[in-house]
Amino acid sequence: MKRSLPELQTSPQPLVMVTAYDYPGGRHAEAAGVDLILVGDSLGNVVLGYDSTAPVTLADMIHHARAVRRGAPDTFMVVDLPFGTYHTGVQDAMRNAVRVIQETGADAIKMEGASPEILAVVQTLTRNGIPVMGHVGLMPQTATAQGGLKVQGKDDASARATLEGAQELEAAGAFALVLEVIPARLAKLISEKLTIPTIGIGAGVGCDGQVLVTHDLLGVYEGEEKKIAKRYAEVGQISREAIEKYAAEVRAREFPAKDNSFVMKDEVLDKLY
Numbered sequence: 228m229k230r231s232l233p234e235l236q237t238s239p240q241p242l243v244m245v246t247a248y249d250y251p252g253g254r255h256a257e258a259a260g261v262d263l264i265l266v267g268d269s270l271g272n273v274v275l276g277y278d279s280t281a282p283v284t285l286a287d288m289i290h291h292a293r294a295v296r297r298g299a300p301d302t303f304m305v306v307d308l309p310f311g312t313y314h315t316g317v318q319d320a321m322r323n324a325v326r327v328i329q330e331t332g333a334d335a336i337k338m339e340g341a342s343p344e345i346l347a348v349v350q351t352l353t354r355n356g357i358p359v360m361g362h363v364g365l366m367p368q369t370a371t372a373q374g375g376l377k378v379q380g381k382d383d384a385s386a387r388a389t390l391e392g393a394q395e396l397e398a399a400g401a402f403a404l405v406l407e408v409i410p411a412r413l414a415k416l417i418s419e420k421l422t423i424p425t426i427g428i429g430a431g432v433g434c435d436g437q438v439l440v441t442h443d444l445l446g447v448y449e450g451e452e453k454k455i456a457k458r459y460a461e462v463g464q465i466s467r468e469a470i471e472k473y474a475a476e477v478r479a480r481e482f483p484a485k486d487n488s489f490v491m492k493d494e495v496l497d498k499l500y
Contacts, residue, residue: 253298
């Protein structure tokens with residue numbers, strides 16, 4: 228049964244969130260019993276092959292989120308608003324968020340940042356009944372402006388800005404917050420100061436929950452280990468070896484075997500001859 232927003236916010240156990248981008252991903256996540264599924268714009272990197280999340284469109288997010296929802300009808304689903312869909316004003320952001328909710332069945336949306344413009348969007352959406360998950364620390368959509376994909380909050384100014392941004396997002400109405408790639412002690416401090424749950428990725432064990440990109444935890448791509456992720460399987464290697472075995476059997480005429488083929492009556496075949 229899908230957990231409600233109040234249940235998620237008061238969970239006595241750490242929240243478990245994973246990404247999903249398609250129907251099988253949604254099915255696997257729901258069957259595993261995760262608390263939340265994030266249809267992240269990280270699909271640009273791990274599914275669509277882009278170098279960043281910037282090229283991901285609203286249409287991309289809606290297309291993939293609809294598939295995830297079909298696979299996971301009973302899990303709380305959060306969908307990223309991609310770059311540019313909430314940066315041009317509150318009206319545009321509201322319009323795009325409504326589209327996501329209506330067309331995908333999402334339970335909430337997520338957006339990055341805590342600038343005054345973003346905070347205004349969060350306030351408007353939450354006042355109009357659209358739950359918003361915030362995101363501070365490393366923000367992939369605008370990582371270039373942050374100096375690249377690197378740890379945030381290590382110096383006094385950056386740490387203070389991250390803490391204050393988190394507090395402002397809570398005040399604006401965000402129901403939860405992703406803390407990405409910040410020092411573990413800073414993430415713990417933020418988690419202690421907020422009343423809403425924090426969900427960490429590369430932010431230590433002191434958060435109220437954790438999120439990982441499914442492709443990272445499954446080891447879908449061989450040789451792409453990341454400090455912020457733990458590989459719980461080596462699906463990429465297993466998949467490659469399976470395809471190699473299939474190719475070898477096809478070339479040796481070992482596949483398809485009798486068990487993979489269908490038969491017909493001799494008299495039918497004789498007539499054809």
